Amino acid sequence: MTATTDTLSRSTDSSQPLVPLLEERWSPRSYDETATISDAQFDAVLEAARWAASAMNHQPRRFVAGRRGTETFAKINENLLGFNAAWAFRASALVVGVLETVTEDGEPRPFAQYDLGQSLAALTVQAHAEGLHVHQMAGIDAEGLRAAFDLPERFLPYTVTAIGTVADPSQLDEKAAEREVAPRTRLPLEEVVLVKE
Template sequence: MTIADTTSRHADTTAPLIGALVERWSPRAYDPSAVVSDETLRTVLEAARWAPSANNTQPWRFIVARRGTEAFTTVHDALLGFNQAWADSAAALIVNVAELADAEGAERRWARYDLGQAVAHYSVQAQHEGLHSHQMGGFDGARLREAFDLGERFEPVSVTAVGVLGDPDSLPEALREREVAPRQRKSLDEFVVVA
């Protein structure tokens, strides 16, 4: 696969979907020289702002760390395993944080779910803007909580790499194979129950 040959990564859907969903996938190869403008990042995060949440609590926070900054190094260094091998080429690493309790200590039971919706919204908007994103769960949350002085009611839930698609040949062999492998999904029949 070459950078120009991204149509091979499009979802083979059984129903018509909007373009950004068909084109969305999670690469590991990012262009290490590409810069995402402030305006584009703002647009991506505006999509998260308008995600639905329980009682409109909007229990999410985002730490945006741009490549080349101290914050980026902090987030990158908190990544675990092979995530560190590729994430340094992304234009930004975004720490997705759930607010698990309000300022008075009342539990926000749906905070992680709501955060997930906000991240999904910004992932689709990023795709629409010509960017790609990749969600990661392999990171040291305690390290990020301490580094960014997050209180106990805030939990780093995931980290998202955002950037411009790069050359898969830049990846280590094992990751390169995963990058170009055919995409697979379960069929709707495997997880949808129509009552």
Template sequence: MTLITDPASRHAATEAPLISALVERWSPRAFDPSAVIDDDTLRTVLEAARWAPSANNTQPWRFIVARRGTDAFTRIHDALAGFNQAWADSAAVLIVNLAETVDPERDAPRPWARYDLGQAVAHLSVQAQHEGLHTHQMGGFDAERLRADFALDDSLEIVSISAIGVVGDAAALPDVLREREVAPRVRKPLGELVISAA
């Protein structure tokens, strides 16, 4: 049984016109396990993250980038929570997203580091979409295991993990995840999200 969803059915029903990469962006769990991201495309996606804005231009983000089939990919995958392990092994790349929360030169906290990392990952996600790829952000993982496996400095906080790849067949997912994969996309109306003082 093939359940690959019509890509247009996943497009956002926006209340205002947006660029296509934002309209088409969604977070699949079904990735094509045979797809490979070439070096130039992966570099382009990471370059988009590099040019994200940050407080005082500190760029307090770091990334552990691992391709499927490598030891690093396996270590990242094995640190994921079970519900993420069920599908993330089909992604072409897993990226551990790190915030440098302490300035190593001044030994001072960087209070905006997580926010800045979020912007960098958002830039990465939009560029990936533009390149014909999809991303899925994950928060279910064993941070201490990853910290030990990659010998991370205490100034680096593991905030999230991104899966990147080409959309695959939803039929390959376990039942509960398959249902979520093809369910209609829902967002709160814009009027519910904007607080106006006027």
């Protein structure tokens, strides 16, 4: 199922021109269930995540990454909640973002969430540069994922990111298909920038 030009890129109403990769990024739910991610692309997005900035360079983030058709993908997919389970199974890959909440020696990692977010933002930009799209999800069964991958208590599955090739919205249910083409909105710049001089 091919995507139209409209669904390949849903541009922003940004007041300033952005770098094209940021301008064109959006989070689809309709993915081509026949499309695959190559070895090189998979390595590239994970390398982008690895090289993101990190507080004190502690890198308290880990990843469980599975391509569609693998046991790893199936286990991740089984631990998506409700709405997410209805569309993410068509992605080419699913990546669990895992927080290292404390080290093996019991040292806390208070910036783990921030660090993981940095790395998934980098993964997203790299994926778009590879001609792929990405959709992050917080609607996951964290304990189910921990059990599925036998992760120790100090590791917390935090998000799952779908990576794939965008497809026509018509394969989604009516409500999801409408959301797929609805205008993308953000809070106004004046509201999010508290002080600017």
